[in-house]
Amino acid sequence: MGKSLIPPGDGEDRSEPVDLKTALEERYLAYALSTIMHRALPDVRDGLKPVHRRIVYAMSDMGLRSNGGFKKSAKIVGEVMGNFHPHGDQAIYDALVRLAQDFAVRYPLVNGQGNFGNIDGDNAAAMRYTESKMTSVAELLLRGIDEDAVDFRTTYDEENEEPVVLPGAFPNLLANGATGIAVGMATSIPPHNAAELCDAALHLIKHPNARIEKMVELVPGPDFPTGGIIVEDRESILEAYKTGRGGFRVRARWEKEETGRGGYVIVVTEIPYQVQKSRMIEKVAELLLARKLPLLDDIRDESAEDIRLVLVPKNRSVDPTLLMESLFKLTDLESRVSLNLNVLSKGKVPKVMSLPEVLLEWLEHRKEVLQRRSRHRLAAIERRLEILGGYLIAYLNIDEVIRIIREEDDPKAELMRRYDLTDLQAESILNMRLRSLRKLEEFEIRKEFDGLTAEKADIEALLASDEKQWATVAWEIGEVKKTFGKDTELGRRRSTFGDAPETDIEAIQQAMIEKEPVTVVVSQKGWIRAMKGHLSDYSGLTFKEGDKLKFAFPAHTTDKIILFTTGGKFYTLGCDRLPGGRGHGEPVRIMVDMDNDQDIVAAFVHDPKVRLLLASTVGNGFIVPQSEITANTRKGKQVMNVKLPVEATLCVPVSGDCVAVIGENKKLLVFPLSQLPEMTRGKGVRLQRYKDGGVADVKTFAMEEGLSWQDSAGRTHTKTQQELAEWIGDRAQAGRLAPRGFPRSGRFGN
Template identity: 55%
Template sequence: MPDQDLSSVIETPFDAALSERYLVYALSTITARSLPDVRDGLKPVHRRLLWAMRLLRLDPTGAYKKSARVVGDVIGKYHPHGDQSVYDAMVRLAQDFALRYPLVDGQGNFGNIDGDNAAAYRYTEARLTPIAMRLMAGLDEGTVDFRATYNGEEEEPEVFPGLFPNLLANGASGIAVGMATSIPPHNLTELVDAAVHLIDNPKAGDRELTDIVKGPDFPTGGVLVDDKDTITRAYVSGRGAFRLRARVSTEREKGGGWHLLVSEIPYGVPKSKLIEQIAQLIADKKLPILADVRDESDEQVRLILEPRARTVDPDLLLESLYRLTDLEIRFPLNLNVLDASRTPGVMSLKEALLAWLAFQIDVLVRRSRVRIEKIDDRLEILAGLLAAYLNLDRVIAIIRSEDEPKPLMMAEFSLSDRQAEAILNMRLRSLRKLEEMEIGRERQSLEKERDELAKLIDSPARQRTRLKRDLTTLKEKFGDERRTSIEEAAVARDIDWSAMIEKEPITVILSQRGWIRAMKGHLALDQVAELKWREGDGPFIHFHAQTTDRLALFASNGRVYTLAGDKLPSARGFGEPVRLFIDLEAEIDIVQLLAVRPDMKLLVASSDGRGFVTSGEGTLAETRKGKQLVNLRPGGSVAVVRPIPDEADAVAVIGENRKMVVFALSELPELGRGQGVTLQRYRDGGLSDAVAFRLERGLSWALGGETGRVRTETDLSPWRAARGAAGRMPPIGFPRNNRFA
């Protein structure tokens, strides 16, 4: 508008403004939400949860309080985000199957290993665990800095100072902007031993540390099957992945039978999802050697896997389950954390431990300095009290005779204001002689403590010794045995899945309108003709196959789709539209359907007279969308797909102009995908049919009618030419439909 005030409008390029604002958001997400701090291993939401619970006095020995109270304090004072996200973070801190060393002691339904959600926060109660108290130990001793909360009304610690390696002990995961973190949990005893080793040998090699920290230690147990070199490489680079398997044993039954018992499942895999995966395999008949899965779990996981027969190889069944289900997973390692300067970066195991130890040394020094300040304050007061006891009668006289005794006392006995105030605040009962002796002993004790602290601050060696002693105490109190065992095993081998399918003969039948069905057994041609068809439909393609076969469907648009013989609908009724199994548009025609073997060869030709040879393996596709096999020119389509006999050495091609050419099969290239080369040149029309055959046996074709007679032309020299020739009229008696078969 002309009269609008535009003085507040700043002209700037849109991309610059967007980049600047997005960068601010990204940095906020990285440093204040998604990545843990290497010093205490916590994200801000977890730190604020524990801090709020501490202020609510939810000590391990105290009573529980409603989780809603905790969540309310957190989002109201420290973390202005959604209540559900805060409660979800709190729930995870209480789950003993999610955290190796839980920081919250929950009462009520906090979810389970099946994957069920926790109850609403109005129903559950919580308090802190002893480990959480250890993580926050020292907050009142000046060991860390505090900062104002988002509204400036409260204060919160920037980091927790407690002596507990939470980052590696409990792990962390998070997704920021442009970076992520994924740290598995570890065993506290191993971490403490590694930390002590680094204190004594700061230049220790990474392999030395992996001799101590053998690998992740998940709360749900399981078996780590990577070799030592793989684990070491992951810890050295800070990036990698660990192969984790369920703990499975073979239990023998009376009578010679057996079943598999799953007693521990991989970390982070809901038990219900795992059972659903296995049950789906059985329902889809993708693992015929498995008969049933039963859940007999109580507090301990107990899954029973029944084989189809006692003759099934247990190792084969187990390898199949590892490949097809989450009985084996890969847990990623991405040790991306914030260092002491709040800078994100990927650390190695050694770097993370050294950073944590450096922080603990800093905490130790800061605690000692704050304690010295408090001791000095107390010693000042004690010196004043001792001066009063030495001149007790004069002190009493001054207090009785003077209206303002403090200035006179300070002048006469050289006291500070604090000392004089302490004397005036003494109780009469403190004038007993025993009190004077106690003050002397306290003064002597404090002077000794101060001397030890001063030596500690000045001596890095003393600091390391003290830290080692504290770490040993930590291990004795909270250390435990490893739950995840390490048993090196090879990657699950490739399984011939066709061997899992019961091999049965079938007859595959495809109708003209694209309805497909499979009948048990190998039917004769007259039996197929007698089948029932939908009105206006009829037979198109039928052939004998096995349930273990893979079928390739070739479409006129150059795409090829794969169907499994054992997944075809039964012959009850009219079958089902083949387009239900693949993503094939209704306007695209079906050219060919046949059973393929990986080692077979196929002749593929398009309507414009181009073609090539491809392998059966090259036609197999893994998705419903299939794969592009033939790159067609505008207006072109796939006209012919035929298997090439093993003994074939020649190709015969006939066009719509009824001219035929014969040339050597070796002139055609073998391609996995492409347009191919020119087979025959046309002035009008296009390719009608093509076939590969053995030249010395001649070219055969049916004479038509019901006699079943076949004519063979052995002398093909008149039609022999180089690939791409125009050709000449076919032999007398060649079918009028221009088809070889």
């Protein structure tokens, strides 16, 4: 018979209905808390996540001191996984590898032997090939671990014990930093200089309510293991450390190296933190191929132990600062390192803390460790003094003690009764070796007794005085500062501070585009393209069926193209981003948010020095500088306020001192340019008064040169000031019928 699938029991259904929403919320919250507490966020006291803490403690357990020998990383990983951390071996090894990488961690906790990866992003060798031991920094974090300095808890299999937090005699959280993504929260702490952190901590001991300005004076910013230049302004650094949230712009360190005959190359010696060198070089090479870096000719990696990237400019006339600014804008030679001081306060509460709050909690932890170690030492001294007291009684009555031990059935009870000894004292006397009975020993016991009594008094005085405790904590921090001072190789500041040079953003953007001549072509139906070269003859241009040429003008790929529409809006397009000359181009409406009922009135190359005269169909107009019309978004910039059925209809460059306006009624009016206002936005003022119809064309000119127009045959006609006398008036007048010979189209034609 097969196995029965009916559950044992009386057959009753014991399942309970559960609300799915509640069940999911409970379980997801449990998962979220587990991730926050046991995986993603570091403890503010020792700056470690559980996996790192377990690695360091396991290495300590294995006796892998900084001055001892190495052991295979596989053995360490096995120890961590088997005893403390029930997760995958690769995850543990990856965490161990990072603790050994001097380009990833400012003060490594693991001294690695073998291939532990590199700044190019190459992985470490397998754990069976590498060896590890602790560094002196890890030993500092563990100092006092066997003196009841911290609480222990049982491990996952309840066979061993592990520390809840390490004693942390080193300001590890800020010195080495941390990153992590939990559920609903994340942390990102850049590395800092340990000597500066010690200075700030010592200042906080004396002034617990120190101002953030003073703290940032002592800790001016991060100190990355890979160096670099921090170009963040002081105000935003202050704000970041005050709130616990912010970021730092970090740039590569570079210098100009002369190559002779006026030539030069740029040599990059330090790159920003956590940037993979090989990936960054690939990105620069891609940009070179895409012709996005016209100032750069080549990039070479000549790095050995130190970083050396050689950037070759296109020619010796290229400005090195401009070249670097274009690279900073497009590549990871400049990167932003974020600050999010989200840590576990007291090992339990996730909290975003400020710089002083983090250091104050570390100091409180150091004080608590000092108290616990002192109480542990006091208990050990009292036990030893009790034993020594028993020894002294034994020496004073040595013959009788020997007789009792030799003759009595229960010597321990007899000794306790006769000399009023404690159980510990009697046991110690019975366990004493015969060689300890020499006469000299009594003197040594008294000496040890007096020494321990004095030490006991000192510890009791320390535990009774808050001031003495802080003085001891300050002395310990001072010792750490000496070990990692700025005069030491490991402690010297690597990242420096600087200002990003004031360079013209326009110039940088131009530097990113290769300057080539093009002809911009716009069709009646609003299709746009950029043909290579400056075309002199537009008759060969082809268009879609039913479409024809509207505008065509020469430009360069570095230019900005301005479009003005009947809705009174200006749109800006980068000439380098226009579709090429193959085919018919693309509709302008794909590139900008232009309404379907609007049409293009004018298209031209942007020149910030030139002013424009705008006019609407009803004859209103004003002057606008081109510097005010560029738009940074697809939505464009509303400059002329018009409402249907009124539309913007004319956009002409301003020159000279007079304006000539002709209406659809064929009436011409000439008036001084000074009568038109210059505005950045508006409806405009009346140019000419009409009974019926609106404006046909407008032109600005210099009166001394006269007003000229072209007829249908292409001939140019010019009228002098005297000949124009009857048409000269003031703005908003009706004007008079145009002179004989004026084109029937009602337009000036040039």
